[in-house]
Amino acid sequence: MGWRCPRLGERQPGGVETSNFQISEPVIVSVCFPFVATPPVGDISGSRASLGWADEASVPYANFAYNLRMPRILCVTAHPDDEAAAFGGSLRLYHERGAEIYVVCLTAGQAGSHRGLAKTDHELAAIRRKEFAASCEILGIDRGVVLDYADGQLHRVDLYKVVGDLIQHIREFRPDVMLTFGPEGGVTGHTDHSMASVFATIAYQWAGRENRYADQLLDGVTAHRTRKLYYATGNFVLAGRPPVSPPPITTVIEIGDFVKTKIAAFETHTTQAPVFPLVRDTILSRGPEEYFHLAATTEPGSAARETDLFTGLSAKD
Numbered sequence: 001m002g003w004r005c006p007r008l009g010e011r012q013p014g015g016v017e018t019s020n021f022q023i024s025e026p027v028i029v030s031v032c033f034p035f036v037a038t039p040p041v042g043d044i045s046g047s048r049a050s051l052g053w054a055d056e057a058s059v060p061y062a063n064f065a066y067n068l069r070m071p072r073i074l075c076v077t078a079h080p081d082d083e084a085a086a087f088g089g090s091l092r093l094y095h096e097r098g099a100e101i102y103v104v105c106l107t108a109g110q111a112g113s114h115r116g117l118a119k120t121d122h123e124l125a126a127i128r129r130k131e132f133a134a135s136c137e138i139l140g141i142d143r144g145v146v147l148d149y150a151d152g153q154l155h156r157v158d159l160y161k162v163v164g165d166l167i168q169h170i171r172e173f174r175p176d177v178m179l180t181f182g183p184e185g186g187v188t189g190h191t192d193h194s195m196a197s198v199f200a201t202i203a204y205q206w207a208g209r210e211n212r213y214a215d216q217l218l219d220g221v222t223a224h225r226t227r228k229l230y231y232a233t234g235n236f237v238l239a240g241r242p243p244v245s246p247p248p249i250t251t252v253i254e255i256g257d258f259v260k261t262k263i264a265a266f267e268t269h270t271t272q273a274p275v276f277p278l279v280r281d282t283i284l285s286r287g288p289e290e291y292f293h294l295a296a297t298t299e300p301g302s303a304a305r306e307t308d309l310f311t312g313l314s315a316k317d
């Protein structure tokens with residue numbers, strides 16, 4: 001079965017299937033937000049007016065503006081609530097700056113130890129998909145998808161399948177920048193975070209190769225090289241958690257008051273209420289910054305310290 005977000009194209013269930021992997025089925029998609037004024041994938045014929053920019057001075061990423069399409073960020077997470085806790089401030093900030101934001105979450109979080117009123121894993125998954133949708137709305141995320149891989153078991157899933165799923169999303173959305181966890185698993189060291197990093201990193205590298213998952217290259221879908229890949233990282237470790245060795249900080253994003261937005265988004269995940277005080281205190285104690293590690297780029301060279309995820313990208317891209 002094949003599926004594509006309605007905003008990304010018209011191909012409906014019944015698409016590509018191979019002996020090696022299966023593209024995401026419709027059932028695994030919980031949210032696909034309607035969105036205003038986005039050119040179709042591969043179409044850069046939009047205009048500033050259609051993007052709602054009033055004048056030259058207000059155009060975010062002016063270097064992209066004459067390219068006539070919006071800059072795009074794809075964020076790959078493991079659980080509903082990661083989008084808020086690990087990336088929320090930056091996602092909202094770049095939404096405000098005019099970027100189109102897409103989050104792919106690999107599991108519905110059905111194995112969570114905090115379960116709210118859910119009596120079964122199935123109920124918890126359904127609740128957490130709704131919480132994810134509410135969080136995405138607060139963060140200004142334009143598209144959000146929760147896939148149906150097994151929570152807590154990402155180290156056991158078929159690598160070829162999940163990487164293929166991610167590559168399909170990359171080739172359709174065609175991001176400029178990708179975000180995910182580092183292979184250490186973020187400050188919590190969660191194995192699902194580690195595996196999300198592994199899958200997203202391989203997908204980042206292979207999405208641009210025509211000899212990888214070549215059976216996806218149909219109906220106008222082409223290989224896509226994303227310009228930069230970042231891992232969320234930090235300048236601290238959490239007490240009482242598995243030891244982690246965080247990727248060095250290359251990029252500091254000032255999120256300002258969006259630190260509050262990030263907390264508000266996290267607190268839409270009401271099944272996780274027992275950890276709200278801890279998460280709130282942790283976020284507030286770290287201040288209005290989020291840290292990233294530039295893990296890969298299409299421009300080889302030394303990493304310079306950055307304050308913008310789009311540094312170095314230009315209209316010719």
Ligand SMILES: [Zn+2]
Binds near residue numbers: 079081193
């Ligand atoms: Zn998580």
